[in-house]
Structure formats: structure tokens, C-alpha cells
Amino acid sequence: MPDRKPIESWLTDMDGVLIHEGVPIPGADAFLKKLRESGRPFLVLTNNSIYTPRDLHARLRRMGLEVPIENIWTSALATAKFLDDQRPGGSAYVIGEAGLTTALHDIGYILTDHEPDYVVLGETRTYSFEAMTKAVRLINGGARFICTNPDETGPSTEGPLPATGAVAALITKATGKQPYFAGKPNPLMMRTGLNAIGAHSESSAMIGDRMDTDVLAGIEAGMQTFLVLTGLTAPEQVENFPYRPSQIVDSIADLVDRI
Helix, strand or coil: CCCCCCCCEEEEECECCCEECCEECCCHHHHHHHHHHHCCCEEEEECCCCCCHHHHHHHHHHCCCCCCHHHEEEHHHHHHHHHHHHCCCCEEEEECCHHHHHHHHHCCCEECCCCCCEEEECCCCCCCHHHHHHHHHHHHCCCEEEECCCCCEECCCCCCEECHHHHHHHHHHHHCCCCEECCCCCHHHHHHHHHHCCCCHHHEEEEECCHHHHHHHHHHCCCEEEEECCCCCCHHHHHHCCCCCCEEECCHHHHHHHC
């Protein structure tokens, strides 16, 4: 492998890397503590657009994990940054929760169902048939279709739940229009995150538990990548992909000494 610059900044996925079903993964607290003490730039990323960074900060703190609000980067924030770059001061019809609506409000977007520039689809606890019908009609009427992330299912204690990608497929089938996905594996989410903390891809690393989102996004953003085996991708599945992470480790605990 070619020589890489020393790792000066870290990006890490949340579910499957730091926590699993609401419980911290052993080593997560030590990893975050060392990052905070080192002063190195870092971000905790999630494709879930339901929660604001403030919400996630509080949820992680209840689990015993301390992550400052400014070190949390969500697909909702990446989506808002993308829309602000594309069409500042625009308008959107939004299907989603506070994480997404707050991010769009914060960039000055108007949320409306009257001739919006965009239909923006994110995660929500209750997908409304009425809202999906309105989205289909607005897209057919000329609104551009944007999604926070392509994840087809999300985790829950009872099992997988339909997520943004699955609902996006329904809307695509009804409209014939493919959405633009702002979240992982789109390297846009990584690049906007790196810009937010003043970091450079050549000296940054991405830690994730999924080959098809975390590792792929890290590779395409030009970062070193670490796959942990505490989440969705099993060791025997790695060879099914045409790309590889820089390194495979058992868990986040194995990376504490790398900081």
C-alpha cells in the first residue's frame, strides 16, 4: 500500500461502531475521550436524519458517551449544505423529522407545499401515504427530488424498519424520477463534513461498519478507511466487494492507540 500521511483527523460512523441498539460498544468511550483530549478534529457521522445534533448529543450522553454538538454530522446537515450551495434561499416540501426541518430552517429555506423548488425526503417514524402522494404530485409538477440517504432499512430492537431508500423507491416508481442522495455513500457527506472541521482527506480516516456506505464513501472521498466488525458487514462478506478498506479491525477499541 502506498505511504499515506499520518492521520490528523477522524470521522466515525455511529451505529455499529460506537453504539449498538442503544448500548455503547466496548472501547467507544475510550476512543472518544482520547480524541477530545488530543485536540484533533473529529466527527461522528450518521445517515439518520431524524435527530438534530443537539438531540444526538443528549442521547449519546445518556449512554455515557460525550460528543460535543459541533462534532456531530448528519445526513440532514449534509443535505442542507448541498441545497444551500445549489439554490440559496430556496423552498422545499419536506417529509422528515426535526433533524431535517431544523437543518433546512437554519439555512433560510422556506418549507412549503406550494410550488417548492425541491421535495426532500428523510427518515421519519411515520411515513404518511398522504405526504407521499403529495410528494409524487409535486415532483411530477417540476420539483426536484432530493433524499437524505439511500438506506433501505434501519435498525430497531424488533428488527429492520423501512427507511428512506425504500420510500424513495416507491416515489421513483410513481414518478419515474430518481432522487439525488446526499448521505453516505455519497462522498459529498464526507467532504462537507471535513470542510466543517477544517480537515483534509489525505490526512483523515473514516471508521465504519458497512462496506457499502461507510467504507465506500471514505474511499471515494480519498480517506483512509477502517472497517470494524461490530456492525453489519461480516468478515466473510468483505471479499464480495470490488474494493477493500485500508484495514479491518475487530472493534473501535483496536483504534484507540492509533490516535
